[in-house]
Amino acid sequence: MCQCCSIPEAPIPAAPVPQSKTEELRLEKLRELYPKPFVVHTSLVFNPINLNFEKNLSFEIDPAIGLITGVIERTGFDASVGENDLDLRKKVVLPGFVDAHTHIFLHSYDEADNAKQKRDESFVERVLRATNHCSSALLAGYTTYRDLGSEGMQEADANFRDAINRGIIPGPRLYVATKVLASVTGIMTHTENRIGGTRIAETSEACDGEVEIRKAVRRRLGMGCDVVKFFADYRKRVMRFPPATPHPYLSSVMFPPEIPNPDVILYTQEEMNVLCEEAASADCPVAAHCATNRAVQMASKAGVRTIEHAFWCDQKTLDIVKENKTIIVPTLSIAERLYGENFPSMLTKTYNAWKMGITQACGGDTGTFNHGENIREAELFRESGVPVEDTLRCLTFNGWLACGGHSTGRKFGWLAEGCAADIVAVDEDPRQNFGTLRKISFVMKDGKPYKMDGIKLF
Numbered sequence: 531m532c533q534c535c536s537i538p539e540a541p542i543p544a545a546p547v548p549q550s551k552t553e554e555l556r557l558e559k560l561r562e563l564y565p566k567p568f569v570v571h572t573s574l575v576f577n578p579i580n581l582n583f584e585k586n587l588s589f590e591i592d593p594a595i596g597l598i599t600g601v602i603e604r605t606g607f608d609a610s611v612g613e614n615d616l617d618l619r620k621k622v623v624l625p626g627f628v629d630a631h632t633h634i635f636l637h638s639y640d641e642a643d644n645a646k647q648k649r650d651e652s653f654v655e656r657v658l659r660a661t662n663h664c665s666s667a668l669l670a671g672y673t674t675y676r677d678l679g680s681e682g683m684q685e686a687d688a689n690f691r692d693a694i695n696r697g698i699i700p701g702p703r704l705y706v707a708t709k710v711l712a713s714v715t716g717i718m719t720h721t722e723n724r725i726g727g728t729r730i731a732e733t734s735e736a737c738d739g740e741v742e743i744r745k746a747v748r749r750r751l752g753m754g755c756d757v758v759k760f761f762a763d764y765r766k767r768v769m770r771f772p773p774a775t776p777h778p779y780l781s782s783v784m785f786p787p788e789i790p791n792p793d794v795i796l797y798t799q800e801e802m803n804v805l806c807e808e809a810a811s812a813d814c815p816v817a818a819h820c821a822t823n824r825a826v827q828m829a830s831k832a833g834v835r836t837i838e839h840a841f842w843c844d845q846k847t848l849d850i851v852k853e854n855k856t857i858i859v860p861t862l863s864i865a866e867r868l869y870g871e872n873f874p875s876m877l878t879k880t881y882n883a884w885k886m887g888i889t890q891a892c893g894g895d896t897g898t899f900n901h902g903e904n905i906r907e908a909e910l911f912r913e914s915g916v917p918v919e920d921t922l923r924c925l926t927f928n929g930w931l932a933c934g935g936h937s938t939g940r941k942f943g944w945l946a947e948g949c950a951a952d953i954v955a956v957d958e959d960p961r962q963n964f965g966t967l968r969k970i971s972f973v974m975k976d977g978k979p980y981k982m983d984g985i986k987l988f
């Protein structure tokens with residue numbers, strides 16, 4: 531077991547020791563491309579493992595491999611700052627942020643609703659927008675995104691991830707789901723016009739029953755997903771009482787029932803079990819979209835790593851989540867926009883889950899509102915009453931756990947030897963002014979600085 535997260539440890543080399551001649555040559559080549567190792571000096575740095583703000587640490591960084599290779603504990607504020615070193619001693623330093631629920635191919639629903647984006651925007655436009663979204667996120671301090679569904683863009687999220695990892699464009703480290711899984715017609719974007727097969731680009735891959743589900747999981751794995759996402763429930767019966775939106779030129783039907791479009795369960799317990807079992811055999815984490823208590827309970831029992839939304843959890847459901855050590859990503863930022871007067875109950879639930887010791891991660895469903903505004907989720911954790919330090923843990927280390935922890939093959943979300951050199955800095959102490967997180971002054975990802983003194987470097 532590993533000290534940091536009580537999850538069995540996979541063998542990740544902590545220090546960059548070349549194991550063969552080929553690796554040595556590769557490292558040499560990388561050193562030609564990147565500058566030599568350097569040191570980042572700090573005077574106050576947040577440690578999400580022990581929830582302390584630690585003083586006077588210096589981090590040795592090797593940009594050729596993007597890792598922290600050593601941590602030096604200084605005796606005081608003073609440091610001998612070398613020519614290539616970075617001095618963050620007058621700032622407050624944190625690990626790079628993780629947004630655990632994003633959609634790079636979506637922009638704010640205030641600009642265009644989901645169906646319009648899928649229907650009217652070209653593939654190229656959506657890719658270019660995603661490029662901007664990733665820049666904005668990185669400059670806002672987000673060095674990792676768990677991107678849960680390509681929203682009609684098929685497997686383009688996996689290609690996008692690879693483009694970032696090849697250094698072609700700047701952006702957060704992406705963990706992607708490609709297409710999400712749902713039972714037949716479970717989450718399609720509905721349109722009343724089916725003449726000539728009229729349809730909007732599909733978000734999901736339909737699969738029902740053991741054979742299809744195993745096959746769909748295997749297909750997602752083969753297509754390059756980092757996480758398998760499925761819909762445990764959804765507002766499936768929308769065509770029964772079609773609403774005006776997303777078709778503003780059509781009117782709503784008259785006299786709909788009080789709840790015209792309730793969430794319904796999309797899979798049996800056995801189906802969810804099979805889905806998780808198949809993903810587990812490839813050491814791939816599973817994320818489940820769940821709005822209802824029943825869906826949360828079923829998905830948690832099936833062994834998903836994270837529950838997305840979990841809007842209406844009652845105590846019994848939270849008990850089951852705790853028992854199964856499932857992570858909740860409450861997506862408060864989208865809930866705030868959707869649920870108006872019922873929203874305070876979701877803040878209470880988030881606080882109660884924290885009090886019970888349930889692991890939660892900050893993920894806003896970012897993309898339904900603007901990328902770059904991701905910090906809203908952490909602000910809402912604070913509003914719920916979760917303390918600053920715990921909120922910062924949900925924003926960093928717990929994001930790593932949500933992405934799959936050790937199964938990601940990289941350590942990020944905290945700053946120690948062997949971790950990715952993902953470092954952000956702000957000018958004020960978030961314990962005194964949480965709003966300082968909206969003004970990120972410094973961003974480094976994998977040992978490469980992207981923002982310094984508030985100025986973008988790319």
Ligand SMILES: [Zn+2]
Binds near residue numbers: 631632633678
């Ligand atoms: Zn989402």
